[in-house]
Amino acid sequence: MVTSRRLIQPKVCRDAVHGVRHLSTTQLVRSPPHPSSASVSPAVSSSSTTSKKSPLSVLPTGVLLRSFFINAVSSRPYLLSPSLYILSKISKSKSGVILNVDRNPLLRWIMKNTFYKQFCAGESGRETRSTMDLLQNLGFRGTILTYAKETVFDFHSNSSFGQGVSNSAKEGENCPSIEAWRTGNMETVNLLQEGDQLAMKLSGAGPRVTNAFAEGKAPPQQFLDALEEICSNCNARKAQILVDAESQQFQWGIMRVTIDLMRKYNTTDKALIFNTYQAYLKSTPSTLRTHMQTALDEGFTLGVKVVRGAYMASDPRGLIHDTKENTDDAYNAIAQGFLKQQYEGFGVNGRAFPASNLFLASHNKFSLVEAYKTHMSQKRQGLPTVPVGFAQLHGMSDDVSFELLKMKASDAGLETPDIYKCSTWGTLKECMAYLMRRAAENRDAVGRTVDEYAALKAELGRRMGLSA
Numbered sequence: 001m002v003t004s005r006r007l008i009q010p011k012v013c014r015d016a017v018h019g020v021r022h023l024s025t026t027q028l029v030r031s032p033p034h035p036s037s038a039s040v041s042p043a044v045s046s047s048s049t050t051s052k053k054s055p056l057s058v059l060p061t062g063v064l065l066r067s068f069f070i071n072a073v074s075s076r077p078y079l080l081s082p083s084l085y086i087l088s089k090i091s092k093s094k095s096g097v098i099l100n101v102d103r104n105p106l107l108r109w110i111m112k113n114t115f116y117k118q119f120c121a122g123e124s125g126r127e128t129r130s131t132m133d134l135l136q137n138l139g140f141r142g143t144i145l146t147y148a149k150e151t152v153f154d155f156h157s158n159s160s161f162g163q164g165v166s167n168s169a170k171e172g173e174n175c176p177s178i179e180a181w182r183t184g185n186m187e188t189v190n191l192l193q194e195g196d197q198l199a200m201k202l203s204g205a206g207p208r209v210t211n212a213f214a215e216g217k218a219p220p221q222q223f224l225d226a227l228e229e230i231c232s233n234c235n236a237r238k239a240q241i242l243v244d245a246e247s248q249q250f251q252w253g254i255m256r257v258t259i260d261l262m263r264k265y266n267t268t269d270k271a272l273i274f275n276t277y278q279a280y281l282k283s284t285p286s287t288l289r290t291h292m293q294t295a296l297d298e299g300f301t302l303g304v305k306v307v308r309g310a311y312m313a314s315d316p317r318g319l320i321h322d323t324k325e326n327t328d329d330a331y332n333a334i335a336q337g338f339l340k341q342q343y344e345g346f347g348v349n350g351r352a353f354p355a356s357n358l359f360l361a362s363h364n365k366f367s368l369v370e371a372y373k374t375h376m377s378q379k380r381q382g383l384p385t386v387p388v389g390f391a392q393l394h395g396m397s398d399d400v401s402f403e404l405l406k407m408k409a410s411d412a413g414l415e416t417p418d419i420y421k422c423s424t425w426g427t428l429k430e431c432m433a434y435l436m437r438r439a440a441e442n443r444d445a446v447g448r449t450v451d452e453y454a455a456l457k458a459e460l461g462r463r464m465g466l467s468a
């Protein structure tokens with residue numbers, strides 16, 4: 001892990017095959033590993049210095065206190081490690097009372113009012129909608145909502161785990177896992193309003209679907225019919241669909257199905273359906289090349305959601321970039337390339353760039369602030385760019401989210417990107433695997449958590465009159 005805070009200014013980020021310049025003209029510098037709120041690069045902080053008030057000043061005090069508590073735990077390894085151990089025991093507990101959130105009311109109360117409320121939207125439709133309204137009132141365009149059920153394939157143990165892995169139906173019968181997934185997603189769709197988005201995990205439909213993905217076969221018709229129902233309902237509500245990237249075992253199948261949906265639904269300039277591209281995969285530039293060419297040839301709008309990637313612990317290491325810096329460079333190359341409509345040979349030397357919508361999902365302040373600035377700069381200069389949205393997870397990196405909202409406010413009157421929070425809903429029990437992942441992610445991003453803790457502490461101090 002890199003510990004220095006140096007800013008590296010590569011003149012070019014060169015594609016080995018095509019020699020394409022991706023990043024040169026904005027003087028894009030490599031993401032510092034822990035961009036501290038106090039020590040972000042001058043480029044990053046330029047718009048934030050317009051006002052001395054912290055971007056976190058808009059947070060309600062209750063939310064600020066809860067975030068402060070969670071970050072106090074997350075930023076201290078000696079508190080986080082035992083918390084992770086206990087969370088893991090709770091999430092695996094099937095029998096017994098003490099560690100079972102459905103049977104132990106005290107444990108349930110503690111979990112619900114700390115970790116659950118920090119990261120999840122609600123256990124019922126009503127509770128979820130009220131969290132979504134709260135987020136919208138804070139300035140977010142809408143909520144990206146997901147249903148908690150998913151399956152993860154662990155290459156190390158060669159096994160799947162997660163909700164919906166059981167399959168009691170016989171061949172030819174309707175599959176209860178697919179039906180439960182359809183119902184859960186349709187309940188989620190019913191909570192969406194215009195501007196909200198559905199984040200869909202296809203593996204949640206269970207083993208018939210994941211087996212088909214893994215074997216490169218067409219998924220069951222029941223699943224395709226469910227997808228059709230979900231997409232047409234979202235289309236009617238003007239709510240976009242972000243299909244999550246998952247374990248490599250399933251990902252090629254997921255991408256194939258999603259491209260088919262784009263062919264059908266992405267027929268205007270605004271994409272309804274997005275595929276997720278994991279920048280940490282060495283194969284991603286080539287996957288994007290193929291999908292960009294397909295979109296050009298067939299005349300649909302490519303929906304591109306970019307993440308760094310969340311399956312390092314379970315996917316084969318060799319498929320993933322060797323270093324964090326390489327992943328950062330890959331992420332920034334895609335973001336900057338799309339925003340300037342010059343990526344992987346498209347948009348240069350007379351080669352057309354496909355109609356695309358970009359969605360940058362990340363907590364990395366540097367990548368996002370640079371992307372925001374490139375987008376606005378292209379617009380101001382009348383240069384080509386693509387529509388872009390930004391998202392962070394609910395309960396995480398509020399300093400990044402509110403910094404982006406602040407930049408947006410300082411560009412009032414111009415057409416600016418939309419900022420979203422992405423939340424998960426489901427019962428406390430259903431959300432335990434998701435909560436475990438969030439806690440583990442905080443452990444792996446200690447630097448960022450420490451910075452966020454410092455920002456929260458400063459804001460708390462300001463409200464208590466302890467600082468200017």
Ligand SMILES: Cc1cc2nc3c(=O)[nH]c(=O)nc-3n(C[C@H](O)[C@H](O)[C@H](O)COP(=O)(O)OP(=O)(O)OC[C@H]3O[C@@H](n4cnc5c(N)ncnc54)[C@H](O)[C@@H]3O)c2cc1C
Pocket residue numbers: 243244245246276278280307308309310311312320321322323324325327361362363364391392393422445448
């Ligand atoms: C709204 C939203 C939606 C998301 N959806 C998905 C999704 O559909 N699928 C998915 O897989 N993930 C998803 N993620 C998670 C995402 O992939 C990252 O795991 C997470 O956001 C952390 O990366 P970061 O960009 O925020 O920044 P950072 O904290 O700067 O980067 C951390 C990431 O860098 C990469 N990395 C770390 N160490 C190394 C190393 N040694 N070598 C190579 N790479 C390394 C890993 O991807 C790690 O997660 C989503 C995240 C958000 C915010």
